[in-house]
Amino acid sequence: MTWRPRWRWVVPTAMLIGAGAAAVAPAGPDGLMPFKAAVAAADSVYVAFVVDFGQGSGSPQVVSGCVKVPSGQNGYAALADFAQQLNWPAPSYNSAGLLCTIDGYGASVCGQVVGSGYNYWSYWHGDSGTWAYSSTGASRTMQTGEVEGWRFQNPGSGNPSDPAPAAGASFSSICTSAAIAALTPPTSATTTPAGAPTGPDPAGSPSPTLPGGTNLPGGTDGGAATTTPGAGATTTVPGSPAAGTGPTTTTTTLAGGSTTHPGSPGTSGSRGEALARTGSAQHNGNSNDVPLVVGGIIVVLLALGALYRWRRQPGAP
């Protein structure tokens, strides 16, 4: 029974293809261009990021920076680029696509219900100069001038009344001309920001590999972030072109006066104290390989047994 094309299907199919082409045509040549080709052809865009770890009322910790992403990428990809630029682990998502952790920090259960609210990462747009709560995901295409805000709500109500990221939503003050200039020359700066030449201890704790993050002790205002007070911070700046990007692109601002925080290798760890680092917990699956293999064998055996019994005519002894 081979399927033969019938002429009466040809006309509707041709019309359908024509209608699709007509719908795409106004989008311009970019519409049908394969994504990778578009990436290669188009230039990059600069996006300002503000990530607020929302550590309670006492010590909000805000990380802001400028990142260069290939044009055509959506907000999730830009966030991943931002995390990579800071040598953070990639953001993790749950099975429904809800953002769970940034830099391994988030609720132990994604979107965990706490009292009458939720522990979740809220998403904000800051293009207009003030933060606007986004009720949709970060799937819109990035353009230069966007200010992307992520704030962990601990807990929040899940609507626009939740607190916005505790930093100004200003593209020009985050992506300054110096920051953009620092990101521009090395083409590899966005993809492998401080990878190989990270100095003496690349495999160390997250804090030293932060590309020149100016970790200010408590009480210092974010406005003075470009001056590096501690000697510890300057020694970790890598000697690559990315080094120049460090002080200007990433400012770790501590507004609350926490003395336990920055500069120390436990930067991320101190965040993780409040809530579990689910990102890293998910990865150490190597120790669970034995039950996995046993389970796989059981599944195969049961399936084979079922197939054997199914093939036998029911009713036969």
Added chain:
Amino acid sequence: MAPATRGAVSGRTLHPAAWWLWAAAMAVAAVRTTNPMLLALIAAVVVFVVAARRSDAPWSRSLAVFFRLGLIVIVIRVGVEVVFGQRLPGHTLFSLPRVPLPSWAAGVSIGGPVSLESVVQAGVDGLRLAVILLCFGAANSLASPYRLLRCLPTVLYEAGVAVTVALTFAPEVVIAIGSTREARRLRGRPTRGIAGLRGLAIPVLEGALDRSLQLAASMDARGYGRRLADARRRRLSTGATASGLLLIVLGVFGALDSGSLPAGGIPFLAVGAALLAVGMAAGGHRSPRTRYRADPWRLAEWGVALSGVAVLGVFVAAGVSGVSGLQFSAFPLHAPALPVWLGVGILVGLLPATLAPSPRGWVSRGPDPDPNPVALEPRPSARVTGAAR
């Protein structure tokens, strides 16, 4: 096994409600996890039990139909993800041409890079739905829909036609597929591929609905759902039942989506159950019923139902205590874990393969003793197959 069941082992079918309880518990367990390893284990257990304990009734092939349906669901789910997915960053497999969408369509995409992670995640999502369908198919394979119909509480007789169609439509579809395919084969028409599907779909759906309605009509003619003379009592019974069922639906919603209703919907469930009980009590004495061949509820029924409940209990306990392996996400990509206790718990669901009496001796003794007229109709598929051979 206990003496109560020993005599019955070679010669009876299990109570249909026991099979439905077991299958429903397995399905709810599948709802509560997103771990593909656990889902695969549940599917394997369900398929094995069905293969071990199905009869040769025409609806016993339901599982095969639902298995194929599950495969289609997985393919559709992956296809939707590839075309309209959320485009989370990951290892890009290939890229589709991208259609730019206006800003108000944020959250939807058409085309774009397709990552390995998103395909894996979509496959696991589809697998979950497929396993739930498989559990439903298992219940339809193992339990006689006509016997199940007889177990319904008297109150539901008000909705006689709807309940009958709801309970028997899936098995009737399976029966109709068999007979329609045989008929097409005898006429030399294609039964496979796209051409076969085109000729099959309409007759199968129409035939299955026709048969369900015909069954409902024949039951109506025999006094099923006969109305109570006392109008006041009838109103009380119907009203209490309807509002009770509505509250139970709300309560189940609250129990599944924690945080949507106060106290997890438990008050709704309690009030709804109380109202339902009132409705049943008020409507219970409507007409005396006699049973030609009662379905006993013996030790084997308890064993089958409790094994399903035990599996579900392990899953609920794991969910409450926050076992990390219960949920799986492909972002970032990693191998799923298999929590040992959950795996062992699922294997408890295998017990019905030995606990339930084998239907084979019963089948070889003669035709279906079900007094239902539709069930006693000649089975088209069996007869035609015999002739074709």
